[in-house]
Amino acid sequence: MKDYYDFSNAKRGAVMDSTGKTRITIWLDNDVLELFRARAAEEGRGYQTLINETLKQAASDAPVTLDSIRRVLREELHAA
Numbered sequence: 001m002k003d004y005y006d007f008s009n010a011k012r013g014a015v016m017d018s019t020g021k022t023r024i025t026i027w028l029d030n031d032v033l034e035l036f037r038a039r040a041a042e043e044g045r046g047y048q049t050l051i052n053e054t055l056k057q058a059a060s061d062a063p064v065t066l067d068s069i070r071r072v073l074r075e076e077l078h079a080a
Contacts, residue, residue, distance in 0.1 A: 033047070036054075040047035062068075 028051075036047040036050050040050050043050075
């Protein structure tokens with residue numbers, strides 16, 4: 001270990017690269033959060049990723065397609 005470290009040009013910054021993402025605080029109902037956490041555990045993915053994907057899908061103006069209907073039906077049948 002050195003006796004002296006020069007931090008004169010140092011700057012604070014995020015540890016992780018946040019390119020394309022913004023950190024926010026959001027209040028969600030406990031049951032909604034539990035649902036996403038359970039679904040994420042089943043799929044082996046992160047619950048925040050699932051929430052983000054769900055919000056993107058809800059915000060898109062894409063029309064309902066046969067593929068989206070099939071996907072929803074598969075999800076519902078799998079959950080039943």
